[in-house]
Amino acid sequence: MRTPLSVRLFQSLPRTGWLALxxxxxxxxxxxxxxxxxxxxxxxxxxxxxxxxxxGKILCYAVVAVAMDLIWGYAGILSLGHGVFFALxxxxxxMYLMRQIGTDGSYGVALPDFMVFLDWKELPWFWIGSDSxxxxxxxxxxxxxxxxxxxxxxxxxxxxxxxxxSIITQALTYATMLLFFRNETGFGGNNGFTDFKRILGYDIxxxxxxxxxxxxxxxxLMAVLIxxxxxxxxxxxxxxxxxxxxxxxxxxxxxxxxxxKLAIWTLSAVLCALxxxxxxxxVGIINPSEMSPANSIEIAVWVAVGxxxxxxxxxxxAFIVNLAKSFFTVSFPDYWLxxxxxxxxxxxxxxxxxxxxxxxxxxxxxxxxxxxxxxAPAATTQGAKA
Amino acid sequence: MSTAMHxxxxxxxxxxxxxxxxxxxxxxxxxxxxxxxxxxVSFDGFKALNNLSLTIDAxxxxxxxxxxxxxxxxxxxxxxxxxxxxxxxxxxxQTLDLTRMNEPEIAHAGIGRKFQKPTIFENHSVFENLELAxxxxxxxxxxxxxxLSGEERDRVSDTLKRIRLQTEADRPAGLLxxxxxxxxxxxxxxxxxxxxxxxxxxxxxxxxxxxxRTAELFVSLAGQHSLVVVEHDMSFVEALGGQVxxxxxxxxxxxGSLAKVQAxxxxxxxxxxx
Numbered sequence: 331m332r333t334p335l336s337v338r339l340f341q342s343l344p345r346t347g348w349l350a351l352x353x354x355x356x357x358x359x360x361x362x363x364x365x366x367x368x369x370x371x372x373x374x375x376x377x378x379x380x381x382x383x384x385x386g387k388i389l390c391y392a393v394v395a396v397a398m399d400l401i402w403g404y405a406g407i408l409s410l411g412h413g414v415f416f417a418l419x420x421x422x423x424x425m426y427l428m429r430q431i432g433t434d435g436s437y438g439v440a441l442p443d444f445m446v447f448l449d450w451k452e453l454p455w456f457w458i459g460s461d462s463x464x465x466x467x468x469x470x471x472x473x474x475x476x477x478x479x480x481x482x483x484x485x486x487x488x489x490x491x492x493x494x495x496s497i498i499t500q501a502l503t504y505a506t507m508l509l510f511f512r513n514e515t516g517f518g519g520n521n522g523f524t525d526f527k528r529i530l531g532y533d534i535x536x537x538x539x540x541x542x543x544x545x546x547x548x549x550x551l552m553a554v555l556i557x558x559x560x561x562x563x564x565x566x567x568x569x570x571x572x573x574x575x576x577x578x579x580x581x582x583x584x585x586x587x588x589x590x591k592l593a594i595w596t597l598s599a600v601l602c603a604l605x606x607x608x609x610x611x612x613v614g615i616i617n618p619s620e621m622s623p624a625n626s627i628e629i630a631v632w633v634a635v636g637x638x639x640x641x642x643x644x645x646x647x648a649f650i651v652n653l654a655k656s657f658f659t660v661s662f663p664d665y666w667l668x669x670x671x672x673x674x675x676x677x678x679x680x681x682x683x684x685x686x687x688x689x690x691x692x693x694x695x696x697x698x699x700x701x702x703x704x705x706a707p708a709a710t711t712q713g714a715k716a
Numbered sequence: 717m718s719t720a721m722h723x724x725x726x727x728x729x730x731x732x733x734x735x736x737x738x739x740x741x742x743x744x745x746x747x748x749x750x751x752x753x754x755x756x757v758s759f760d761g762f763k764a765l766n767n768l769s770l771t772i773d774a775x776x777x778x779x780x781x782x783x784x785x786x787x788x789x790x791x792x793x794x795x796x797x798x799x800x801x802x803x804x805x806x807x808x809x810q811t812l813d814l815t816r817m818n819e820p821e822i823a824h825a826g827i828g829r830k831f832q833k834p835t836i837f838e839n840h841s842v843f844e845n846l847e848l849a850x851x852x853x854x855x856x857x858x859x860x861x862x863x864l865s866g867e868e869r870d871r872v873s874d875t876l877k878r879i880r881l882q883t884e885a886d887r888p889a890g891l892l893x894x895x896x897x898x899x900x901x902x903x904x905x906x907x908x909x910x911x912x913x914x915x916x917x918x919x920x921x922x923x924x925x926x927x928x929r930t931a932e933l934f935v936s937l938a939g940q941h942s943l944v945v946v947e948h949d950m951s952f953v954e955a956l957g958g959q960v961x962x963x964x965x966x967x968x969x970x971x972g973s974l975a976k977v978q979a980x981x982x983x984x985x986x987x988x989x990x
Contacts, residue, residue, distance in 0.1 A: 332863055565862040568844055572837045579835045582796065583908060584823035585854045593856045 342560040351552055358389075358548035363541045379537065382544050386612045388652045389547035393605035395632040395644030396554050397598040402630065403639030404562050405594050406574030408492075411499030412602050413626035414506050415474040419603025420610040420620065421510075422473055424523040425457060426466035427534075427611060431527045443525070444518040454516045463530060470607040471600055478599030479592065486588045486595070491577075500623050507621035522617025523610075534611055547608050551645070554601055558641045561594075570594060631674050637684025646685050742826055742911055743810040749774045749912050749942045750795070755804035756966075757790055764790040765801070766966035772912070777938035779953045779974075780946045782963035783986060788946045789832065791963070792914050796829050797822045808912070820854075828910030832917045834897040838890030842881055842900055845889050846872045849904035871907070878933070879903040895926040902933070913937070915945045919952050931955035950974075962986070 333341075343351070362385070365377040394416055401407045428442045437446045441453065459465040481502060485495060513519035526534050533539060561567050572580050573587045580587050610616045619625075628651070636647025651673070658666040681688055742749075750772040757765040765787045772778055782788055793799035794806060797819045806814040812825055837845050850868060852858070864872075876882045879899040884892060889900055898918060905913055915934075919927045931952055934943055938958070947953055953960060953974055960977050962970040964986045970977045977983050 335861070338863075561860075564860060565847070566856065566859040568840060568848060569859055571839060572848055575837055575839055576835050578819075579831075579837070580848075581819045582823055582829055583849045583904065584820050584851075585848075586820050589856050590859075 339556060339560050342563045343556065347559070351555070355548070355552065359545050362544070366541060367537060379540060382540055383612055384656060386540075386544040386547045387609060388649055389544070389551050390605040390609040390612070391629075391632065391652055392645040392648040393547075393551050393554050394602050394629055395636065395648040396551070396558055396641055397601035397605070398629050398633050399636075399638060399641055399644040400558055400561065400601075401594055401598045402633060403641075403643075404567060404574065405570040405591060407591060407595065408496045408630065409499045409595075409598075410496045410623065410626050410630060411501075411503035412599070412629050413623075414503040414621050415478060415599040415602040416606040416609070417510075417616065417618070417620035418474040418477065418506075419470045419606030420616040421517055421523070421606075422469040422603070423466055423607035424526075424610050424616045425460040425469070425517075426463060427526040427529065428523050429457075429461040430529065430531075431525065434527055435525070442518070442523075444513075444521065445516075448513055456516065467607075470603055474603035474606075475596055475600045478596045482592045482595040486591045500626065503621045503626050504623050507618045510618035510621065518617070520618060522615060524615040524617075526611060526614055529611060534614075540612070543608060543612050547605075547612070550604060550608060555641060555645070562641065566590070566593075628670070631670065633684075635673060635677050635681075635684055637681075637686030640684070640686040643684050643686040650685065742808065742812065744774045746810055747774055748772070749776075749809060750944075751805065751807040752791070752794075753805040755791075755794055755801045755806060757787075757794060757799060757801050763966050765794065767804070768963075768967050770961065770968060772942055772944060774911075774942055775939045777934060777943045777956055777958035778945070779956050779958060779960045780944060780963060781948065781950075781953060781960060781977075782969070785965075786963040787966040788963055789916060790966075792829060792916055792946070795822075795914060796827060823908065823910075824854075826909075826911035827914065828905040828908045828912070829914040830898075830901050830905050830916060830918055832920065834894070834901045836889045836892075836897055836900050836904065838888065840889060841886050842876070842889050842892070843872060843885040845900055846875055846903055846907050849907040851907065851909045875903045875906050878906065880929070895922040898922060899926075899930070902930075906937075910941065912942045912944070915943065915947075917947055918945060919947065919949055927952055928955065 340348075362377055362382065365375050366379070366382055369376040371378075394412065398409065398412055401409060431442070433440055435443045435446075437443060439446060441450065445453070453460075460469075485498060490498065509515055510517050510522075511520050517523070528534055529539065562570075569580065569585055569590055573585075573590060577587050606616075606620075632647035632651050633644045634647070635651055636645065637643030651670070654669065654673075655666060658669055677684060683690070748771050750770070752768055752770040755765050755768045756763065768787065768791060770791075780788055780791075790799060794801050795814060797814060797817055801815060808814055808822070808825055808827060814822060814827075817825065837848065840848065847864065847868075850871065852862075852868075873882070873885075876885055879902060881892075881896060881900060881903070884896065889897065892900060898921070902915070902918065905915075918934075919930050922930065927949065934945065934956060937943060945953075945956060959972065960974045961968055962977050962980075962983050969986060970980045970983050
């Protein structure tokens with residue numbers, strides 16, 4: 331009677347969804363690598379190293395956007411501090427990349443350059459094990475996951491909701507940023523980590539490594555989309571949406587909303603961290619500015635532009651905003667923030683369901699989650715009128 | 717007999733009444749499902765409940781009436797764990813102390829509540845609303861891999877039939893009429909298989925025909941379930957036909973059949989004023 335999990339995973343996407351994923355995989359794993367490696371630079375179809383890195387970066391952002399949509403679009407939790415989990419994932423993997431430099435640094439010793447500069451004689455205790463790739467992967471998941479779990483545990487247990495929760499997440503990312511700016515914290519201060527040389531002994535700047543990282547980013551995005559679709563079509567997802575719409579009602583029918591929120595919140599943070607770990611080797615640098623409050627707000631803008639509660643909307647939003655960003659910052663560097671502001675206001679006023687909402691409207695279809703703006707607060711007002 | 721000696725509740729009772737205390741399980745050995753004793757609740761000095769005492773028998777259908785501000789909703793809040801009483805005792809059956817349980821625990825123990833204003837999940841379909849309410853293991857891990865069995869599907873469709881919403885199963889609940897929403901909420905309550913149902917103004921905004929059908933439904937549920945109905949509509953209370961409790965200023969003013977309480981001069985005074 332019970333359907334195996336693999337079949338249910340398969341069934342959670344419609345046929346068009348699998349087709350789109352197959353096309354995406356073909357482009358990311360075959361077409362782009364071929365165009366990058368095989369075609370001469372003179373060919374109009376040649377994909378430059380700049381483009382591969384840019385697209386790989388945006389794929390990582392897209393993963394973050396989908397993770398954000400899982401908590402904002404489906405569970406109604408707006409985090410304005412998701413950048414902290416992304417950056418911590420990046421730092422955790424960056425530590426490994428720093429150790430891979432070995433004695434090729436400016437000072438020619440095994441200690442990372444910034445530690446030599448600070449006149450430290452040996453690695454601090456929390457750097458122990460950072461030369462192991464496997465340990466780095468464990469840390470990428472464990473550190474941001476643990477931070478999210480502990481933070482979420484206190485916030486959700488105290489029933490902190492809505493704008494209050496958003497403000498506290500801003501404080502979380504800002505405080506962590508200030509901590510990482512200090513040289514004494516042991517993560518390179520305001521310069522962060524850079525000048526990476528190798529991963530697993532292979533040259534990090536080679537075209538092959540660039541394509542491997544790009545391909546892995548694409549694979550992560552696809553995996554996150556499939557996982558996300560499974561979650562939101564499962565009973566778990568329906569409970570989350572019910573919590574979003576009428577939390578106290580959910581409590582009265584016997585669910586513990588705190589546990590559901592904590593589960594999706596921690597998962598979302600871990601997905602961000604994985605994206606951060608893939609992002610750092612591609613851009614070649616990680617520093618505390620990744621944790622600036624504005625960065626986290628930008629994540630919310632991607633999801634709003636693409637369309638909340640749709641999963642694919644986050645991907646679309648991340649691509650639109652970041653392609654526009656790389657265009658503006660090259661051509662009109664002074665106007666980017668104005669454009670971002672107008673975009674956010676425009677989308678909020680005219681496209682409440684984002685690009686995906688517009689697309690569905692044009693095709694005359696009902697949006698999957700109509701009017702998430704109006705959760706019924708009925709149950710919470712009951713106590714007042716005895 | 718020896719167990720009765722150690723069982724605080726049974727030891728005060730009659731011989732032959734011995735039973736084993738099982739924690740977390742509803743004990744109806746004394747035929748009473750809900751005890752409220754000297755419950756007081758005050759909000760900023762205002763006494764919403766004032767030494768309220770009330771008992772509901774298992775299988776009973778009880779109507780609660782009273783003017784605005786009599787404490788009907790606060791009483792429901794105390795029973796469901798939403799409000800903690802300042803003093804007094806609240807027991808579900810013989811053994812479950814409601815003042816020490818939180819809302820989901822009380823829901824699991826078997827008390828279901830329908831709110832004054834229907835609070836269904838508007839973005840979910842009618843079927844999904846019932847599915848979410850169904851009595852089952854509601855922890856995260858179970859929900860992640862949950863699948864409806866054939867028997868569970870049957871239970872949902874039985875309830876759909878009972879609340880006359882078979883044809884609306886796949887529509888978003890937000891598109892239902894007001895009366896249908898009230899019924900869906902009653903259906904969600906039934907899916908939880910509660911032993912005690914608390915219904916706050918269940919027929920508000922219903923047409924006469926819907927009101928009549930609701931009364932029929934409640935009467936058919938009594939016996940198997942115990943029901944506490946708060947209602948203003950006297951013809952509806954009459955159709956229910958059970959005992960009536962009148963609340964006034966946070967305590968019980970009168971109790972008995974509808975005809976008896978309607979003849980009570982104190983009740984008349986409270987309702988009509990001086």
